[in-house]
Amino acid sequence: TKGSIVAGVLAPHPPHLVYAENPEQNEPRAECGWETLRWGYERLRKSLEQIEYDSMVVLSPHWQTYVGTHFLGVPSFKSLSVDPIFPNLFRFHYELTVDVPLAETMEAHAREAGLVTKMMRNPDFRVDYGTIVSCHLTRPEWDKPIVSISSHRATQYFSADVMQGHMLKLGRATREAIEASGKRVVLLASNSLSHRHFTSESEVPEDMSREHIYHHGQYLWDMKMIELMRQGRAREIVELIPDFTEQAVAETDSGALTWMLSALDFPEYPAEVHGYGTVIGTGNAIVEWPQARHGGAA
Numbered sequence: 565t566k567g568s569i570v571a572g573v574l575a576p577h578p579p580h581l582v583y584a585e586n587p588e589q590n591e592p593r594a595e596c597g598w599e600t601l602r603w604g605y606e607r608l609r610k611s612l613e614q615i616e617y618d619s620m621v622v623l624s625p626h627w628q629t630y631v632g633t634h635f636l637g638v639p640s641f642k643s644l645s646v647d648p649i650f651p652n653l654f655r656f657h658y659e660l661t662v663d664v665p666l667a668e669t670m671e672a673h674a675r676e677a678g679l680v681t682k683m684m685r686n687p688d689f690r691v692d693y694g695t696i697v698s699c700h701l702t703r704p705e706w707d708k709p710i711v712s713i714s715s716h717r718a719t720q721y722f723s724a725d726v727m728q729g730h731m732l733k734l735g736r737a738t739r740e741a742i743e744a745s746g747k748r749v750v751l752l753a754s755n756s757l758s759h760r761h762f763t764s765e766s767e768v769p770e771d772m773s774r775e776h777i778y779h780h781g782q783y784l785w786d787m788k789m790i791e792l793m794r795q796g797r798a799r800e801i802v803e804l805i806p807d808f809t810e811q812a813v814a815e816t817d818s819g820a821l822t823w824m825l826s827a828l829d830f831p832e833y834p835a836e837v838h839g840y841g842t843v844i845g846t847g848n849a850i851v852e853w854p855q856a857r858h859g860g861a862a
């Protein structure tokens with residue numbers, strides 16, 4: 565049977581959200597924090613309970629590669645992930661499985677589409693925190709295999725437009741690979757939206773009296789992009805991403821959102837916004853494109 569993408573999710577990865585959840589895998593403990601976003605992830609999880617799927621595929625801005633797009637290619641990983649900037653918030657003992665056959669099919673389709681690709685075969689590789697946070701908040705049971713895709717640095721090396729071109733191709737290749745695999749897959753674009761942020765931390769990191777958008781202009785950009793999502797205007801979102809990336813210092817620089825909307829073939833139905841909130845001043849939206857409820861696969 566032909567495989568399908570059953571949902572696409574904008575699934576931001578601030579480690580603060582895992583810190584505040586107090587899961588047993590994370591060493592630090594919090595007294596509260598970022599509840600509106602965490603409730604948004606609860607609404608997402610409830611929505612995803614309605615669908616059957618085999619694997620999750622995530623593109624993470626925090627697995628940064630400099631020569632092409634890499635795919636995790638080892639069946640499982642078990643280690644400790646310490647956030648390089650927030651070791652006081654995120655020291656997470658992860659144990660995960662990888663859908664290596666699906667990753668290999670994706671890598672082959674991407675390579676045939678002319679992209680520079682590589683399978684990552686190092687069993688001692690430390691999985692990045694963006695992959696871990698987005699997968700944990702989407703599926704804390706950790707009972708589904710994942711594929712993790714790196715973000716290359718075309719935006720920084722060349723421009724946001726060069727990144728767009730690569731990600732449009734990678735999205736199409738992802739869709740074709742999933743269809744060929746026969747699997748039901750949820751895609752996760754693991755990025756924040758506007759990304760100017762505070763450079764000093766409160767005495768109590770989860771002190772929500774200190775949490776707010778960094779700058780009014782960032783908020784206006786976030787609301788513009790979210791409104792297009794709600795109106796089912798994915799193509800216009802993608803066309804705006806280079807300006808959004810540059811003017812809101814947005815984490816769409818990673819290519820993750822472009823990749824996902826391309827893989828979904830630019831849905832024209834309204835996306836479901838499960839929540840929006842700031843984390844150290846950055847804008848974060850949890851948004852679901854329920855593909856299976858709109859005529860199935862992309």
Ligand SMILES: N=c1ccccoc1=O
Pocket residue numbers: 577578579580755756761815843844846
């Ligand atoms: N994108 C992020 C946003 C906010 C806070 C921390 O880490 C992140 O990686």
Ligand SMILES: [Fe+2]
Pocket residue numbers: 577625626694756815
């Ligand atoms: Fe990030």
